[in-house]
Amino acid sequence: MAVDVAAEPLKDEVSERGWEVDPDDEWGIAVITTVGRQLRLRREAVGMKVGDFAKAAGYGEDLVYKIESGKRIPRPEYLDKADEVLGAGGLLSAMKEDVQKVRYPKKVRALADMEAKAVEIGLYECNIIAGLLQTAEHARAVIGAAQPPYSPDDVERMVAARLARRSVFERTPAPSIHFVLEEAPLRRQVGGTMVWRRQLEHLLEVGRLNNVTLQVMPTNTDAHPGLDGRIELLKFCDGKAVGRSDGLFNGRPVDDLKHLRILELQYGTIRAQALPPRESLAFIEKLLGET
Template structure:
């Protein structure tokens, strides 16, 4: 799934309001951003982005800020009302809602690293390629949304995530060698999670069941399977049982054709070492 953010990002006043809450309590505690940042174990730029409403606050940031600033539960309360949809293309929002409640998720991607596996540096490199170019505010909203979606790994530890990616996705070196190293480090870290399985489709593979393009599949809590696919300026939710069955068959075949998870990790580690 690319979810590349070609649509207009949603404006989120709730993020800006939360940032003002953090700033007010920080100043009440007579702390500068430079003094506050190490206490919550985040960088000064990250704290600044959160206070400016440009970045969704991670759960551990909220908890630490609440404790460090002695905020009487105000910060945790404000966090519960944050919008989690800034920066998502309009056609992707329905899938994102389903994704957040799914009991399993399968992704095959041939164009770029799936959004759930992207490092922040890689996500920025992706959105920097947008044509026409995004404004700084739009880019920040897109990156914020991308990073926020990765909460699924932490919040839904009992949900299995399967990813199949083309080797070319990594060897393309989008954003340069440094960004690629950062992406590989992030993907290898994700691969250590018990509910995340990453497989690489080698470039030299004579059989390939995914020639029709990238796809995403999920199983709902009611055990219904749905599919999703994206093009240049559109996204399609696939609910027809026959069509979804075809995608499931293709994904199953892809899993047998790609490298095993263990061999895939080995390949990613070798690619990381070569940079």
């Protein structure tokens, strides 16, 4: 198949950076290895050499080799182009869903899986607006502020992973979700005034959902158990639970009853000291009106 690619440079290792396979992600490696093998078998089945396919698809040969050998994660558009060039009738494009999951960091996938199964989610966040509550623009600004900085592609990867977790709000039956946010991050105009306004508007939108309780911890208040950092509690339909605290148990997730009771006591105390839900939404509305 003759394709004129002179007007557009081939996409190579540099332009496609950020799509490496996590060496510690066994499931991800298995998925990408399988996808690469299917791409290679399809290319060979139609009698196309790597060089011919690379030119037709608009990618560098080295990148094609690495994708087919399971060393690189193919972008969704790569799979679409391969499907078109190799006449796969949608079979290669259909692998995009699994490939997209591999792009999300392993620990983010694990957290999203637990949130997807939880019937109750409790979260206290002290330094930032909770990831589940962030808009795309706010998340991009927060992640982009890291030092040393992430590559633009890695930023987009992490933003996509964070936004994917918001599917928890669309579940049926809906889980009961409780948030406690500190006042200070709500006042920080991350990303500029308009991004900040849209973030506050989003908080109001989510905070008014029937299954969501949103509380604000005012700065002018007594010391509370959340000063050591983030606390998260997830409860499941079988009665089991898992929790994590930045300030306890070395920050590791715990599921034994003794540790969970400590986290529940801390989180309950935090909720009791925070503004009630109605007053919290009124506080956010007031912040929005001050801009």
